Amino acid sequence: xxxxxxxxxxxxxxxxxxxxxxxxxxxxxxxxxxxxxxxxxxxxxxxxxxxxxxxxxxxxxxxxxxxxxxxxxxxxxxxxxxxxxxxxxxxxxxxxxxxxxxxxxxxxxxxxxxxxxxxxxxxxxxxxxxxxxxxxxxxxxxxxxxxxxxxxxxxxxxxxxxxxxxxxxxxxxxxxxxxxxxxxxxxxxxxxxxxxxxxxxxxxxxxxxxxxxxxxxxxxxxxxxxxxxxxxxxxxxxxxxxxxxxxxxxxxxxxxxxxxxxxxxxxxxxxxxxxxxxxxxx
Amino acid sequence: xxxxxxxxxxxxxxxxxxxxxxxxxxxxxxxxxxxxxxxxxxxxxxxxxxxxxxxxxxxxxxxxxxxxxxxxxxxxxxxxxxxxxxxxxxxxxxxxxxxxxxxxxxxxxxxxxxxxxxxxxxxxxxxxxxxxxxxxxxxxxxxxxxxxxxxxxxxxxx
Numbered sequence: 042x043x044x045x046x047x048x049x050x051x052x053x054x055x056x057x058x059x060x061x062x063x064x065x066x067x068x069x070x071x072x073x074x075x076x077x078x079x080x081x082x083x084x085x086x087x088x089x090x091x092x093x094x095x096x097x098x099x100x101x102x103x104x105x106x107x108x109x110x111x112x113x114x115x116x117x118x119x120x121x122x123x124x125x126x127x128x129x130x131x132x133x134x135x136x137x138x139x140x141x142x143x144x145x146x147x148x149x150x151x152x153x154x155x156x157x158x159x160x161x162x163x164x165x166x167x168x169x170x171x172x173x174x175x176x177x178x179x180x181x182x183x184x185x186x187x188x189x190x191x192x193x194x195x196x197x198x199x200x201x202x203x204x205x206x207x208x209x210x211x212x213x214x215x216x217x218x219x220x221x222x223x224x225x226x227x228x229x230x231x232x233x234x235x236x237x238x239x240x241x242x243x244x245x246x247x248x249x250x251x252x253x254x255x256x257x258x259x260x261x262x263x264x265x266x267x268x269x270x271x272x273x274x275x276x277x278x279x280x281x282x283x284x285x286x287x288x289x290x291x292x293x294x295x296x297x298x299x300x301x302x303x304x305x306x307x308x309x310x311x312x313x314x315x316x317x318x319x320x321x322x323x
Numbered sequence: 324x325x326x327x328x329x330x331x332x333x334x335x336x337x338x339x340x341x342x343x344x345x346x347x348x349x350x351x352x353x354x355x356x357x358x359x360x361x362x363x364x365x366x367x368x369x370x371x372x373x374x375x376x377x378x379x380x381x382x383x384x385x386x387x388x389x390x391x392x393x394x395x396x397x398x399x400x401x402x403x404x405x406x407x408x409x410x411x412x413x414x415x416x417x418x419x420x421x422x423x424x425x426x427x428x429x430x431x432x433x434x435x436x437x438x439x440x441x442x443x444x445x446x447x448x449x450x451x452x453x454x455x456x457x458x459x460x461x462x463x464x465x466x467x468x469x470x471x472x473x474x475x476x477x478x479x480x481x
Contacts, residue, residue: 119382149389
């Protein structure tokens, strides 16, 4: 349970970090390390070189504005979770972050690291996908912005090229008359969920749900986003959503059980998100 | 090929400490082997059990999921740093003793650090917040009832 040897780089600037990443053969970026270091300890990963970005200046910015919440690569889960501004602009971020592992992990782990790790059972990829957020990638070749729909390529696989660093992610703001909710079921609190769902519900002027969208974790190879028809009530919408999911069976749960959980959770989050939308008003 | 080592300087329990270690040295092993502070216990080494929880710049962290070299320059508090210099137990330590919140003691250093951080951030947690706060630490013999009772007592709620 000790990490294998690796070449170590601790750049101080983004330029140095990108140069190190470009020159690395089989390089891996270390930020919070809460997913990477367990993989190293268990020797499931053995990168030749590690580029530790913890001392890179300028990556720890958290900005909440009308467009959304932009989170730099060194913003820890705990900081994003505590930010009142971020919660005001996009409450789903805090709702989901409370389910990410445990407080001691959240004080080191980073939001952008969770996205780059691209675990389909993790909370933040599903949130970014649901919101249609973006990831900013930088390399010595330049910068590009990747939409969530293209960013999550497969289980533990993002669209980042080997020489690219995810420098920030943007979670779009909550639209007017819209509420958000998040729910998941895990065997033990803080574990990866068997199934989970984040939802946005927009209500009409009378407070009735008019549009809904859900982002699922743990039920597909990548975060899955579904538009839900709420005209027939939330129970029908949840049943319809569950029927459209095709989860896998593994040692933790059968496909059928995951589908059942996803349906139950969908109904719960549709209820909670509609309530939040009404409470929030315009 | 000899593995390169790095000079790592950090403050542990208020004392400036330095040692050389390879980049892959976990902070838990650095504290125990390189600095001789064996109060921090090592359980699962993949972030599940919480035994190695320390305070890193005041926030609870898994020492087994942090490289010592990354923590260079940081301020660390381990279980050895919780009591006063004259040995007077901290309120959290005293509550654990009074409530019989430890039996074999293996998980205790992690619990003490976790609870110290929890009560610093939230001095009067609800029962739900206590259980949520403890959820990242495993105890396999005392049972959690007395640990929860100790947190309540340390918070002055019983």
